[in-house]
Amino acid sequence: MTGMSRRTFLSLSTAVAAGAAATSLTGCGSAAKKSGEAASAKVKLPSYVPFTKIKPDLPPNAKGLSAGFLSYPEELVRSVAKTPGDGSNITMLTEIWTQPPTPKDSNGYWKAVDKNLGVDLTAILGTDPGYEQKFSAVIAGGDLPDLLWIPPNQGIQHIAELLEAKCADITKYVSGDAVKTYPNLAAMSPAHWKTAVVNGKIWGAPVPYPAFGQVYAGNPKVWAKADGLQSSSTEEFLDKCKEVTGGKTWALEPIYVNAVNVLCQSFGAPNKWRQNKDGSLTWFQETDEYTEALAFVLKLKQAGVFYPGNPKMADAYIKMAQGAIGATVHANPYNARNEIRVQDPELAAEIMIPFAAGGNKPNHHYHLGTIGYTAIKKGDEKRVRMLLRVLDYLAAPFGSKEREFLEYGTEGEDFTYDKNGFPTRTKQGKQEVEGLYSGLQTATTSPFALIASSFPGDERAQDVKDVYAAEQKLIETAVRNPVVGHYSDAYTQHYGRMSTEATDLVNDIVSGRKKIGEWKPFWAEWKNKGLEQMAREFQKSIEKSA
Known part of the structure; x- marks a missing residue:
């Protein structure tokens, strides 16, 4: 994930802003309140099924080494078989790490996102700093968003009570081989899914982040x-x-x-x-x-x-x-x-x-491996599965048509290809795509990869090789939390x-x-x-x- 402020990760926790004011969630009720000490009962984590339709130039491994791509694929593949949504309205609370996008009414990219997802998306965009206050205010309002990004550490308290009272337990939908219904989510490793486990249940789609730390x-x-x-x-x-x-x-x-x-x-x-x-x-x-x-x-x-x-x-x-x-x-x-x-x-x-x-x-020190997870509001099975399909689309991997659209928008309007074949946002893309994509990417995204196009300058392939080499050396002494x-x-x-x-x-x-x-x-x-x-x-x- 790119575009985050340095305050976010250069903190004592290596997660999100240490020292944020504690936020007390209200309106969660006391029903089904359980002690967090039960957090890791023996839940079966989702099966790990890597995305294999695109082969990286530099291979990843189970220890956290990132996949490396030295160039942009000549042909993109499909990672999602059909439109995930059912035409309904959905709301999402997430955080952006750049300037806010053009409002939806005048944002062509946002409208294209709606079309491709098959929903009418309302995105509540928090900022850094300030997300913990936004989170608290939204929860206190009593109308929980359909999709709710929960960071690992922004001083937000009583998450277990909130999850039990108002969010969908998605364990049966994604545990073990059940996750194969959502192939992009299945490409996330067990280490990613662990961060979405509370009280022995899986509560959301993880947000993968580089495995390595400061x-x-x-x-x-x-x-x-x-x-x-x-x-x-x-x-x-x-x-x-x-x-x-x-x-x-x-x-x-x-x-x-x-x-x-x-x-x-x-x-x-x-x-x-x-x-x-x-x-x-x-x-x-x-x-x-x-x-x-x-x-x-x-x-x-x-x-x-x-x-x-x-x-x-x-x-x-x-x-x-x-x-x-x-x-x-x-x-x-x-x-x-x-x-x-x-x-x-x-x-x-x-x-x-x-x-x-x-x-x-x-x-x-390995990083947590994610920057949290996105939980789903309680609802009937049909609704929960539809929202999981939306999250599966947002987790589309590099090399897929879905990922290019999410990150860059529509060719000719939001981006063009540069002399090296890399997508580059136009002025319109920076105004309309950049901010909204930042929020969508915070909700969930594909496992991190070293991608040449994500580096500025003319030495992009060498940057991938150098960072990959550094990761190889760091793995030799890396330890997990x-x-x-x-x-x-x-x-x-x-x-x-x-x-x-x-x-x-x-x-x-x-x-x-x-x-x-x-x-x-x-x-x-x-x-x-x-x-x-x-x-x-x-x-x-x-x-x-x-």
Whole structure:
């Protein structure tokens, strides 16, 4: 998925905006209210049936390696046999990551979407930031949309109650081989579907996202004097940062919590939670490995290698492309290359692979694998199946006619093909297609692939090869978050405040306003304020699914 703001994924959670204000859902009722501790009862996940009509140039694998396409297919295939809708009105609550589209009444693409889906679509488009407030307001209104995007972490509470009270349990429609009725949804892996499981039931269509997590990307022109960004130790990394810092250039962007998040991978910190031998769970920020990474970032700050200014500055990528900053943190390897190409099409950012630090083997942190899922409003089976067919259309894969239409609209009006055969939106396409497609893609989409046409500039095929190579290296040490697919009421209740306070303390420590000795006591206090309860609930859920 492209076009998301950096705030969305460069947070403590690697999911969506840590520190968003907690949202309390009202009007959900208490009927069928169940504890989230039952989240992972033994539900049979959908069968995995990859889409095989288009063969990628670079093959994916089960560990998360992305498929790679070096060129645009000469012939597109059909992935949906017939129009999915039944002509009825449907409403969708989703989020957009770009400018809003032209309103429906004057938007030809929107009307074409209606025709191709076979529905009359009303899209309620939330924004970043602000989706949690939009979500709460819509739910409080009492009239639930037919399709409802539920993000993994925007401070939204009581999701389990909402699902049980007002949403359709789609387990019987998609569990096991039943999902083959919806072939594009069947192309999603079990890892994707796990994120849509609550209380032992499947509640929606996942929204696949790159499997990999946060990385540093470096401006190769800045790092050339230090023989590149790659390092083999903390000592070498610090020396390189000092070497490239000088004049009007600083080695690193000053978003300190992201620096610790990336560098704690080198120290072997767990991916959000560590599952101990006795089955208990430890939050990654309370580990010695994270504390060591924090101490190292403090050392980097004291060495003067961070760009001076506000740690939340929004123009870091621009300054990196200009050479004022040497390296910036990105949500994943694809974004690391793509987002800098957007700033400078001639700049091929170097992707840093975690090095060993503190005597530990590095752990690259996989992303959650999705950015949530889209649930379906309760209704009769005919209605639910129709909405599943609509979601199946939205999940059309790269190389299909449906995907080209969804992403680019109508040839000649919304897009044209460039000299390399890649679709390029026209002015009308940018106004009418871009914003609505962003929302449709947030609702659900096909498994992520590295596609040459998604990169700016003239080195698109090389970008695919370089990112693919970086993913191959990251896989060697990549570890998953053990609680993905499990639910904790305490987590949804307390995480937003906990992460905000933790981020503030990281900033205070690195900036010198507080001492690093305050870090461990902070987590000792949080054990009694919700952290221990989160761990117990996740542990119980994991044990029930064993």
